[in-house]
Amino acid sequence: MIDVPTSLLYLGADAVATLAGHVVVRWVLRLCPLPNNEGYQGLRRAGTVIGILERLFTVTLVILGQYAAITILFAAKSIVRFGETKERHFAEYYLIGTLASILFALLTAQAALKLATLLRL
Numbered sequence: 706m707i708d709v710p711t712s713l714l715y716l717g718a719d720a721v722a723t724l725a726g727h728v729v730v731r732w733v734l735r736l737c738p739l740p741n742n743e744g745y746q747g748l749r750r751a752g753t754v755i756g757i758l759e760r761l762f763t764v765t766l767v768i769l770g771q772y773a774a775i776t777i778l779f780a781a782k783s784i785v786r787f788g789e790t791k792e793r794h795f796a797e798y799y800l801i802g803t804l805a806s807i808l809f810a811l812l813t814a815q816a817a818l819k820l821a822t823l824l825r826l
Contacts (some may be wrong), residue, residue, distance in 0.1 A: 712822055717769055718817035722760040728807040729758055734803040737823065739798050755782070760810040767814030778806065 759778065766774045786799055 708825075714817055714821055714824075715724060715764075718764050718768070718813050719761055722764045722810045722813040723757045726760045726813070727753065727757065729809050730802055730805045734749075734798065734802050737793055737801055739797060752802070756806045759806050760804070763807055763810035764814040764817075765810060768818065775807065775811075779803065 759782065762778055763775055766772070766778070782803065
């Protein structure tokens with residue numbers, strides 16, 4: 706049977722991680738912008754979509770207790786971007802964005818798990 710209150714709490718965590726996480730990661734990246742948009746060669750808004758999916762996966766994996774799988778997600782993302790990370794400015798920008806994104810998702814998921822425990826959902 707589906708536990709509706711817990712499911713709603715976890716969906717709320719997904720919403721916070723994706724929406725608020727997007728705002729937080731953009732703010733963090735503005736602290737260290739790429740010079741002259743250096744390094745951009747991909748699809749328009751691809752980084753935004755990748756970040757949203759990354760946070761959704763991270764929240765889901767934390768809720769499922771699959772912390773090790775987060776390392777696979779991070780490694781897969783790094784492998785795809787390997788060629789681009791040879792340029793130092795982009796590599797630093799990429800790491801700052803990825804780490805901010807994953808950290809926000811981890812904290813959001815942990816808060817949801819703690820709230821579920823406190824509410825005994």
